[in-house]
Structure formats: structure tokens, C-alpha cells
Amino acid sequence: MNIDMDISVDIAGIVMKNPIMVASGTFGFGREYSDFYDINKLGALVTKGLTLLPKHGNPPPRTYETPAGMLNSVGLENPGVEKFIEKEWPHLSKLTTPIIANIDGDTVEDYQKIAKWLSTLENLAALEVNISCPNVEKGGLAFGQDPESAFQVIKAVREATNLPIIAKLSPNVTHIQTIAKATESAGADAISLINTLLGMAIDIHNHQPIFRRTFAGLSGPAVKPVALRMVWEVYEAVSVPIIAMGGITTWQDAAEFILAGASAVAVGTANFINPRAPIEIIEGLKTYLCLKEQNLQQLIGSAHGGRHLTY
Amino acid sequence: MNIDMDISVDIAGIVMKNPIMVASGTFGFGREYSDFYDINKLGALVTKGLTLLPKHGNPPPRTYETPAGMLNSVGLENPGVEKFIEKEWPHLSKLTTPIIANIDGDTVEDYQKIAKWLSTLENLAALEVNISCPNVEKGGLAFGQDPESAFQVIKAVREATNLPIIAKLSPNVTHIQTIAKATESAGADAISLINTLLGMAIDIHNHQPIFRRTFAGLSGPAVKPVALRMVWEVYEAVSVPIIAMGGITTWQDAAEFILAGASAVAVGTANFINPRAPIEIIEGLKTYLCLKEQNLQQLIGSAHGGRHLTY
Amino acid sequence: MSTPIVSLAEIIQNSEIAPDIYRMELQAPEITQKANPGQFLHIRCSDTVSPLLRRPISIAQINEKTGNMGIIYRVVGEGTQLLCQKSPGSRVDIIGPLGRGFPLPDKDKTSVIIGGGIGVAPILYLAEKIAQQHKNDNSITVLLGFVTKQEAFGIEFLESLGVKTIVATDDGTLGYKGFPTDLLDKYLKMHQDISRHVIYACGPKHMLSRVKTIAGGKNIPAYLSLEERMACGIGACLGCSVKSTQEGYKKVCKDGPVFEAGEIDLD
Amino acid sequence: MSTPIVSLAEIIQNSEIAPDIYRMELQAPEITQKANPGQFLHIRCSDTVSPLLRRPISIAQINEKTGNMGIIYRVVGEGTQLLCQKSPGSRVDIIGPLGRGFPLPDKDKTSVIIGGGIGVAPILYLAEKIAQQHKNDNSITVLLGFVTKQEAFGIEFLESLGVKTIVATDDGTLGYKGFPTDLLDKYLKMHQDISRHVIYACGPKHMLSRVKTIAGGKNIPAYLSLEERMACGIGACLGCSVKSTQEGYKKVCKDGPVFEAGEIDLD
């Protein structure tokens, strides 16, 4: 079997040697997982969410396990753009795998400023615009729940940068297609989804929510069926490429998302359980394609088979 | 310990000896689980969804397992109101536990007709109006995703019956509070949530969605954090009582929902795994309340503790 | 149909009898007492929520003396993988006996039983039960099909019952080279008195389709054991439907798993 | 800090050493070689997605000869329940050694080590390591606290090292009746030369708070091993934060689990 087969993919000008990325917030700035494998083998690396100013994040507890999933309320702890460029970019820029910066703002202007600032970096591959973080006081999720404000944020970032823009959508909406179309028309070059589902947990002994901010974001295998459905829907609504995430743990999961319409997929929570998950998924996918005697392009969206949304 | 303690609850005139119900579609018309325990011990029993005319339901496969959850696409298979009254009501009406009929329609008029017809039954405790079924061609979920049509359906049913009305909401919305308020103002006496999350699965060998209708409804432990969050939100938005469901498997789960604001809870998917789950939850809850030296009323919504939605 | 029971049954034995095929012996006297051939157990393979749902496995053997029950299962996924790791002495949460089994033949009938692959499991108990009723060996013939010799099981057991057993393998490594339905064709050609025959079958769907066609062509009553994904296993969720030849659907878990061939649409 | 390794370690032993407290011995030579006292393993307790996350467990013992490693854990929930059911001979997926352990004392220092409950586990390895360095017994004193005699463990091991070990139990069924921090108070009153002392502690949060207060009052350096819920265990998710006395938060998994008492805010 030829497992050196070509599974490269070009998403909005981001040239990736394979369609397996790692999801924002689950891979830090790439230092930790370097202990386990050569992270240049990844299709692309998405950084932890960056804000204009440094953020300390939320008080503990920040994580809580749920059936086949986890809730997190990290609250975008990050060093801010300036420190990121000073402390993290030097080592990130030496990687050969494309680096995508995930950005977040309290206001439309914030997004614009971060985008401008990051656009000065040579070699940064793209911006992933997070309009879906459930764990912060201002902005975040609210932007991603309304097509008009989603449009505004992406348009503002579009005006601020020539980098490819990936709009990262929230699943906590009635009509994901409407939001996806809004970001596409605002100039997004690709769409990534899903961010976490809004959830919560309660301590039945002290009668209080586990998290100080009450709500937190649900991720992991539990959310996969919902993520897959939304990728399917968005594929039928837009023509820009889709980057899928939400519970991807095995190559079989990745294959499902690609069949649903994703051009690339990102591994998030699964990194925590199996640090080598992305590598194993790359290998598994190659073997699968070999056995199917198909190339990646043929696979993308092929479960739609001409059929259209019946729902 | 006094495990004969009183955990009865009155929801919109439905007098239940305990707050543990069984969820629509997971308990048939009460025949099957009678083999495992005396179902008169339940707080209330909700029937499989009923439509005006008989429905054969969807072609197989109808169920699919997902991480800590399951997808179903039963498609409201049911005998229709007339046969229900003829074949199922005679034995249901002999039960001492309150019986709640779950009803579904393609149109507002359908809902009204079913409601009128069922209102002729002596002893029927209430109607649960399902505006959230994801598995049918017409009506169903669409009614529950828009506050205006949710209002219309409930209002029409309100005009057709004097029975207590429970509006059953869909979680597949951006703002659950808006929908909840709409149904409250239309005359719902109680609100139940959540119905299933819209999800899907794909067969990676034949490249096709597992389900003929592509999408299906996700239930089970996986969805619990999302259900709990929505119950919390609705509790802060309405003053009618809430019946909670979504992944409840243990008494600890039930306690979480009650603390979040539910006056009663329903066991759904867990019946399939542990037929005695509802009984074990009743017992566990009694013991918990005994140990806490609290009564049920004190517990309901007590995790809010005066705090209001920070999000 | 008898009332099903939930039991935390002790595992007496759990061993590999062919590659990836295990036999588990369980102590569950109340279920053993009630079980009919073709009925199944609904088994919880894990103590956690993963895998969430129970798995249906046919009752393959009943030992009336010990009150023990045997199941035979193939490891195909997460549930059966967990099952095969369980040790004797530990307990497994089962519900049973479930479903409508095979209707036993009248005394004057001649039974032809066809099993394919893991579908041979329930056939063992069926053959034993019929053999107990009919002391005349010639009233039962069992036709078994396996992919290859290695995967064959149950033959010794059937022979020990004194039941006439003919084996086919897809690759010819054991017995006839071909399908068990070929054997059925041959059998029916050799026997003229087919009016008193009754056919029982369990195996992959395409085998059952073929059996239905053959039996239909000769007007022989045939009982087929079907599979479908199940959630509740007891008729409450409407999740395991199979198309009825009448209107609508039947429930494999409650109306079946054994159906009269004419009841169901296998296409 | 050494690079962590993922290993499918063979279980050599797994037995109950006190009610609900187990000791598991694992063969993972590369991890054993690198491990420092206070570091931990991140353990996958199930092959399925339930429970989903790994569980952090301290390295309690290292056998340099055999290359084996011991952990001691209390069964409190689903993960540890699954762990205690594993049989010798099977394998468990571990990552380690993780985190910053206890900094070993300079040769001229006197160590006072306090362990409470299951927090005694990492103390065993720490005491052994220090005892190896300092041949003078008096340079280490270990103060242990348990709820009751039944739950005590590790005492024999420590005594076999020749380390001075004083035990307290909440109910007085073994040793002093009270908390190990009472013993620390007494110890410090009895010793005047506290300037060369260093304190190490692992146990419940309220115990660590008390140790911090006592050590702070006397200006003795103290190293505390903290616990927090973890997802990744390696510093990538920012999920295990503890409030820093500086601005913001520290990561228990990477900056800790052992912190200098002054670094962290325990209120």
C-alpha cells in the first residue's frame, strides 16, 4: 500500500500537507505536544485564542468531565497579541507547518486591531476569527449568534488584513446556514465549526453551578453528531471550504466529516486523551483513501451525492 | 431514615406522587415496562407522540449509537388518535399514575383537532404539545424554532382544551428563553425541555448518511450539560413550572435538574439501558432529600440562589 | 410470551471457540427456565455510558440441569470486545428472555434448519429442542454455512444430539463448497414429501432472502430470525423496525426476531 | 524538566492495601528512570470514551533495580473504580513523568515532610530519595495524618528506610490524636535551629493552607503539592489553574503540582 499518498489540501491559499489540523485552545502555542511527535507533520496548527490585551482567564475550576465530553471555562487566558509576538511567534515561525492565529475581541474594533497587528507577521498563514467563545464576558459568542454582527466582525477583519480569514462559528444557533452565509458574504475565505456547545453542571452537594460563570463550553465525542450535522448544513449553504471540528477522535470520525463536506478537520479535546491522535488520524486517513482508491478531493462532501437537504 | 417522605408535586394541576416521569417516545404506551415494575409508582407517564392520523414512521435504520448518546429517527410511528383511544386508552386509564398525552401535528389545525379529541377522555391529566420533533417532514421542529409559530400552536391548543398544556421545546435554537416566553404567553401551563438535539451520522463505507432522512435526534447522557443549561435559562425567563429531560440516568442527574429549576424530570433514553432507572431515581432522590433535610420545593431552582444569568 | 427478567448473571465460562468467536456461559436460572429457541438476551457490555446501549445476543444453549445458559458471539465492535474481556466469576447485566422465538414444529413435521455464520448460534438450541420432541432423527436436518473451516462451530454439538448436519463453506475448506442455501436447494430436490416440511433460518440478510425465495417457491412455511439495531429491546422505542408485507413496520425485538417469511419484506 | 513519555505499561501488581486504597505496580522503565518525587502520571482508566479524561496520580515509589514504579490511589469515582479492577498482566496507558516535583534539599538542610491521607503517596518516594542523599537520619522527619488507623499506609515502608516517622489520626486510633499540622507545630516548637529547615507537604487543601501559614510564620521555605481537575495534564489546555500570588494563574500540571508556598494563593 502506498501510504506516501498525497493528501495535501489548499484551503483559501493555506497549503497543508494533509487535512489534519489541531483546534484552537487545545494545543497551546505548540510547545507541549512537541514532546510527543514532530508537530511539523500536522496539516496546520491553530493557536490558542488571542486578544488585544493579555487575559488572565477565569478562576478555577475551569474543566469538568461530562459523559463522553468535557466542559471548559478557560476564559481565553492568553498573553495578548504583543507578548504573543514577542514570546511565542519566534518559535512558531520556525515551524514548517502553517500557523493560524485564532483571534477574539470584545468589540469589532478589537478584532480589527488584532488583525492588523498580526498581519505584520511574516509567514502567518491565516486568521481564524473566533465569534463563538462562550467563556468571556463581552463579545465572543454573542457575535456568532446573530448573522448581522457576525457579518460586521468578519467584514471589519476583512478590511484590516490580506491574510486568509477563517470564520469560526458557534453551534448555539437556530440556523447555522444563515450565519455561515453572512460570514461568507462578509469575505470569509473559509469557515470553521463547531466551537463548543453551551452547557453547564451543578454541584449537588453545595447547590451551586460548578463554574463561576455558570455556563461553559461542551466539547469532545459527545458533540460529534451535532457538529457533523452542522458541517453538512453549511456545506449545502456556502461555497467556501469548511474546516470541521467537534469530537474528532479517530480517523473514522475525520472521514465522516470529510464526507459531510469538510476540506480539513481539526482535532481538539482528543489531544488531551491521546497526544498522538492527530498523527494516528493522518495515518488512518491515508490508509482509508488507499483502500478506497480515491483521493481526498473526491471524498470531500461526497456523502451529499447530489442529494439536497430534506429538512 | 424516613424514605416514605413526601416528594409529591403539583404541576399545573397534575398531581404527581413524585417528580419522576418518563419521557415521550421512550416508554411506548406503558405496556412494556410494566414487566419490570409497577408503573403506578411513576410520578407521571407521557405517551408516545400522537398524530391525528396513524403514522408508519421512518424506514430503518431508526437508531444509531453515538458516544454516550443515541440518534433516533423513529418518525412518530403511532396508531393515530382514534386507534389510541380505542386500543391504548382502556388500559392506560386504569393506571393510577397521571397520563399525559404527547401530541404532534403537521399544521396548527392538526394540533387543535387532536387536542379537542383527547379532551373528551376522562382522566387524561394533560397534553404535552411537541413542537420539537426533528424526525418528520412537516411541522414538528419548525414550530419550535420560531417564537411566533410556537406561540400560534400553543394558543390554538389553548383554545381547544381545558386540559393543562405542557409546551415541549426544542434545544435547536439560539434563544431558548424567547421560545419559552412565547409559549408561556400563549397559555402553556408548564414547559418541558429538551427534545432531541439535531445530529447525524455517516456510513464511511458506503458514503451515505446512516439515516434516510439524513438528520436524526440526539438523546442520552451526552446531551445532559446542554439540557441543564437550557433548563437554567428557562427558569430565569418564565414563571410556569418546568419539566426537565435530556440524559437523566441517575438520581444525581435528576437532582442537578431540580436545582437548576425543574419541578419534575423525565427519564428517556436511560429506560433503554436500565429499565428500572425511574424507580432507582425516585429512591435515590428521597434519600438525598432526607440526608439534606430538605423538601422538594426548597430544592427547586435553589442553585440560582438569587443570582441571575451572568451570560 | 413470558415476562422478561433483569438479572446480574454470573459468568461461568467465557472462551474463544473459533477466531474472534466466543462462547459465554451464564448462570441465570429464571431466564434459563423460560427461554425458547430464537429468543435473545439484551446485554449491557459496560458499567459506564460507553457503549451506551445494550447488545442483543441470541440464546444458543440451555442446560436444564445446571440452570446455565450459553451464548455464542462474534467480536465485531466495542460492545462485543468488552464482553469477551470479562472473566468468569464476574457478573453481567442481562435482560431476557426477549422476543418471539421459533415456533416448534408439530410432531408430524420435518424440520430443515439453516444457519449461516454467527447465525448458527440460536440454531443449536432450536435443533436440540426439536430433537428432544421428535425422537426420530430424520425429522431434522441442519444445514450450516461458514466462510471457512476455521470459523465453523457447533457441528460437534449437533452431531452429539444425533441430528443430521451438513456443512458448507464459502471456500470449500470444510464440507460442501458453496452456500447453505445451495444445500437447501439440493435437499428440497431430493425430498418429494415437502408438504410436511418446515424451514427455520438464521444468518445474514442475503441468506434469509434466498431462503424466503426458495421456501416461497415451494410453498413451504419458513421462519426467519432477523437482526436490526436495537435500543430498548422490549418494544418501547420503535427503533428496530423491519418492513412488513402488510402496511408499515414490525418490531424485530418484540414481533420478532423470528418472523414467518410472509410477514416481512426483505428487499 | 524531562520529556514525558506515553507508555502502555504492564501492570505487575494491583492490590488493596487499605479499604478502598490500592497500590499498583507498573513496568515502565523509561518513565521510572526519569521520575522525580512529586511528579505524576496521567492515566487513561478506560479503553472507551467513558470516562473520557485521563486521571492524574502521583508516582509513589520507584524501584531502580526492577525499573518498576508504584502508585497508590484511593477509589473515589468512575476512573479509579475502573483502575482497581484491572488485572496484573494487562496494560494501562500512561503519560509521565509529568509536572514539576519537589526540589530536593541541599545537603545541609533538614527536611520535614507532611503527608495527609492519600497525599502520603508521593511523600514515600520523596522521603526515600532524600534519605538516599542524606545518610544522617535526623535530617528527615515525616509527619503523617490519616482519618483513622485502618486507612494508614506507608508507615512500614518509611520505617524501613530508617526515616523518623510520626503518625497522627483524626480519631486517635493510631499515634497522636489530631492533625499532622499539629505535629508540625510541636516539631517546630521543639527545634530551635529552624533556619536550615525545609518543609514538604502533600494532602488536602485545608492541610496545605495550614502548612503555608505555619511555614510563613516562621519563614521556613515550604513546598506544597496541589491538586486541581485536569484535562491535558501537560500544560496545553489551561484547565488546571490555581491562583498565583502574582497576577493571574499558574498551571498545576506544568508549573506544579509542587509550588513554593509563596507562589500560590490558597484561599
Ligand SMILES: Cc1cc2nc3c(=O)[nH]c(=O)nc-3n(C[C@H](O)[C@H](O)[C@H](O)COP(=O)(O)OP(=O)(O)OC[C@H]3O[C@@H](n4cnc5c(N)ncnc54)[C@H](O)[C@@H]3O)c2cc1C
Ligand atoms: C435478535 C438478535 C440476535 C443476535 N444474536 C447474536 C448472536 O447470537 N451472536 C452474535 O455474535 N451476534 C448476534 N447479534 C448481532 C449483535 O447484536 C451485534 O453483533 C452486536 O450488537 C455488535 O455490537 P458491537 O458493539 O460489538 O459492535 P458495534 O460497534 O455496535 O457494531 C459493529 C457492527 O455490528 C453491527 N451491529 C450493531 N448492532 C447491531 C444489531 N443490533 N444488530 C445487527 N447488527 C448490529 C453494526 O452495524 C456494525 O456493522 C444479534 C442481533 C440481534 C438483533
Ligand SMILES: Cc1cc2nc3c(=O)[nH]c(=O)nc-3n(C[C@H](O)[C@H](O)[C@H](O)COP(=O)(O)OP(=O)(O)OC[C@H]3O[C@@H](n4cnc5c(N)ncnc54)[C@H](O)[C@@H]3O)c2cc1C
Ligand atoms: C497532581 C495530582 C496527583 C494526584 N495523585 C493522586 C494519588 O497519588 N492518589 C490518589 O488517589 N489520587 C491522586 N490525585 C487525585 C486523583 O486524580 C483523583 O482522585 C481522581 O482523578 C478521581 O478520579 P475518579 O474518576 O475516580 O473520580 P471522579 O468521579 O472524577 O471524581 C471523584 C472525586 O474526585 C475529584 N476529582 C476528580 N478529578 C480530580 C483531580 N484531577 N484532582 C483532584 N480531585 C479530583 C472530584 O471532584 C470528585 O470529588 C492526584 C491529583 C492530582 C492533580
Ligand SMILES: Cc1cc2nc3c(=O)[nH]c(=O)nc-3n(C[C@H](O)[C@H](O)[C@H](O)COP(=O)(O)O)c2cc1C
Ligand atoms: C480547553 C479548550 C479551550 C478552547 N479554547 C478555544 C479558543 O481559545 N478559541 C477557539 O476558537 N476555540 C477554543 N476551543 C474550542 C475548540 O477549538 C473546538 O472548537 C471545540 O473544542 C470542539 O472540538 P473538539 O470537540 O474536538 O474539542 C477550546 C476548547 C477547549 C476544550
Ligand SMILES: Cc1cc2nc3c(=O)[nH]c(=O)nc-3n(C[C@H](O)[C@H](O)[C@H](O)COP(=O)(O)O)c2cc1C
Ligand atoms: C426513541 C425516541 C423516541 C422519541 N419520541 C418522542 C416523541 O414521540 N415525542 C416527543 O415529544 N419526544 C420524543 N422523544 C424525545 C424524548 O422524549 C426526550 O425529550 C429526549 O430523548 C431527551 O431525553 P433523554 O436524553 O433522557 O432521552 C423521543 C426520544 C427517543 C430517544
Ligand code: FES
Ligand atoms: S429495540 Fe426498542 S422497539 Fe425494538
Ligand code: FES
Ligand atoms: S491540565 Fe491542561 S494545562 Fe494543566
